[in-house]
Amino acid sequence: MKRLAILIAAFFLFGGMVSDGAAQVRHFFRDQGFSIEIPKEWVKQGIIDIKESKYWGVVFERSASDSADQVREMIAINVDKLSRPCTLEEYFNANLGSQKLLFDNLEQPQIGYVRVGEEKSKWLLSSSKLGPVETKQMFYFFVKGSSGYSFFYTSSPGLFEKYEAQFRSVVGSLRFE
Numbered sequence: 001m002k003r004l005a006i007l008i009a010a011f012f013l014f015g016g017m018v019s020d021g022a023a024q025v026r027h028f029f030r031d032q033g034f035s036i037e038i039p040k041e042w043v044k045q046g047i048i049d050i051k052e053s054k055y056w057g058v059v060f061e062r063s064a065s066d067s068a069d070q071v072r073e074m075i076a077i078n079v080d081k082l083s084r085p086c087t088l089e090e091y092f093n094a095n096l097g098s099q100k101l102l103f104d105n106l107e108q109p110q111i112g113y114v115r116v117g118e119e120k121s122k123w124l125l126s127s128s129k130l131g132p133v134e135t136k137q138m139f140y141f142f143v144k145g146s147s148g149y150s151f152f153y154t155s156s157p158g159l160f161e162k163y164e165a166q167f168r169s170v171v172g173s174l175r176f177e
Contacts, residue, residue, distance in 0.1 A: 037173035054081035080148040136160040
């Protein structure tokens with residue numbers, strides 16, 4: 001729960017940066033064991049590295065917001081250094097418990113499995129409230145070696161589908177290195 005709260009705080013702290021263009025840019029996070037492609041219109045807002053809790057995260061925000069948008073579209077990637085080996089199912093369940101504690105009124109999520117490249121992933125799609133603001137979010141979870149990875153996309157419900165394909169493209173570009 002702490003890591004998502006930290007990520008959301010970073011989201012509000014680093015908001016407002018602007019970039020232009022629509023091409024993809026590959027971002028390498030070699031210390032964390034992966035790289036991804038992000039559309040240029042999504043701007044890296046910051047990296048959170050809490051060594052004591054073995055947690056690392058990066059936040060990307062869409063640079064232009066629709067005027068009526070209450071929630072800035074965000075993609076976040078979290079990496080947890082696992083204290084013991086765990087399965088994808090165990091990692092997913094631990095994260096699902098954190099989401100229920102953080103979000104009010106978490107609706108019954110849709111859950112499934114998918115292969116991303118050679119890696120098995122479990123996904124979750126849900127709607128909830130963060131205080132008075134309604135959100136829709138999608139997660140992908142992976143376990144690779146001694147690390148657990150969660151990819152998170154959130155938006156207002158009305159704009160979710162507009163950027164969902166970009167998020168799926170980011171997840172599809174994942175390379176463990």
